Amino acid sequence: MLNWFYIPLQGIINGLLTGALYALIGMGMALIFGVMRIVNFAHGAFLMIGMYATYLLFQATGMSPYYQFPLAGVLLFFVGYATYMGLLRPIRGQVDFMVILLTMGLALILTDAAQLAFGADYHQINIPLLSKNIHIGPQISINAPWLVSFGIAVVLACALYWVVTQTMFGRAARAIAQNPYAAPLMGINVNRVQAIAFGIGSAAAGISGALLLPVFYLFPEVGNQFKLKSFVMVVLGGMGSIQGAAIAGLVLGVVESLTSLYWGNEWALAVDFVLFILVLSLKPSGIFGSQRA
């Protein structure tokens, strides 16, 4: 009874739970895009590194990913920082498709290095929390790990928003996003701010990887689909707007969940891209953005 109500409601709830993780990935990407105007094709590979690091640590210590995700964040912060300093800074001022190409190359290197090191096998971890479900009323049930990761993702997303809107770093980052030529004249160390922003953006991807590990499979190319989704989110949210990307992440989660509910799982990604093309062709500034593309 009332199935017409509960089934879509369950779908929407599942979508929001997934969407929070998407939002975190997308916010990282949006921060990088906003401050550097570059599309980071290695974002998915960074997420994959976060997943593998968490997996290895879990195998070694047995500690649940929900406790050790900050480590993945710290690791990826340094990976991102080093990537910016070593690879992206030397080619600043090149046309943007060189930067796209470089991050694509980096993604290929990281993915294939993971394949060499760990093989192409699928891995999965098993923690006791996975078998717990929370029931609300007779029809709705929520898988506990998703709820935990939702909580962590929401807290982190709010923290990231606070950092970008309230701190000196955030102000500097927004100044660069607004006008990369005037910002250094106002005494902003562009290199340093961009490096930190790249580090924080990568850390967001790494943490999302750690949070995804218990509820997802792990394999070297796992990042590709999340990379594509983060493009969709950044465009939907308005390029470079991190709150836009966060909302877009939730929207994407719900749209995907409802698509798989009614049309089947295999169409979810296709609907993402159709949404993406529609937004790009009808309103290139994004649904939630104000900047002109």
Next chain:
Amino acid sequence: MRKWQLLIAVIFLIAALFVPLFGFTDYTLQILFRVFLFAALGLAWNLVGGYTGQLSLGHAAYFGVGAYGLALFSKLGISAWSSVLLGVGLAVICAAMIGKVSFRLRGPYFALCTIAFAEVLRLVAKNLPNVTGGDVGVQVPLLFPHSTIRGFYWSGVLLTGFALALSAWIERSRFGYYLMAIREDQDTALSVGVNAARCKLWALLISAAITGLGGALYASMFLFIVPDQVLAMDISTEIAIVAMLGGAGTLIGPLVGSVVLESAAEIFKNIFKEAHLLIYGVLIVVVVLFMPEGIVGTISSKLAWFKKAPSAPFAAPVPATAEEEAQRVALNK
């Protein structure tokens, strides 16, 4: 410089035509076919990505449509070569639709949009098993029933030759200069009356036709295709990398890029097994960091130092004639 490049490329291609007569194994010819196929695809991509400066990362769409066109039209009972033509036509129609939408965007937005279109096509091909066979795949007719691998090899070389000739012609035509003007500064190009939208679209249509033809050849050689093989993003990136490695916007760059990349990939395939894409990654990073103009672009700009310098921009003062001297003296008085 350009004449030399063209001459070397033509000699190379003519020499390549005679290779199968020297009794190479089928395996070697198959690899060489791949080299020329990607050279042709790179040259086609170069029209859009190189001369026009629009970074398309969705050329797998046209490649895959060409491949699936051949497979599906021939399943309807149309002869193989007519199906190739229909497939190419379909690829051009796709390009017209994709171009209409995506060329309104610039920079990274354009690149992302092309990726999205190619991915939509891949997912649609995957999810419509009744039409395309889905993940199970679909059979493709053999285009050269008699001399199988040699036929493919020769057609690969001819396609490269055709793409090269077309590029050489476009590079020196009014149309080609329009394209390069758009690359250098689209707004300025518009302001002097270049119809940027139409030029970009035409470049894409030509590029898509060659890419679709390449896709059909590729599919026919494998006899069997699945969406993740011919519509994959890997194909798009490989095409773009071939052209950029050799030098985007140079005439023979994609040919050089394909020779370097495909032979490197072949050598490293035996060392790294599944992880042979690693070498792509390393090559890309090295090229972007140290040779941003690609192999051909960097070499030719270095060689330009040793070109005969043009005559001095300001003519040396000519000694005054007696008459002029007299005039000067008279004026100064």
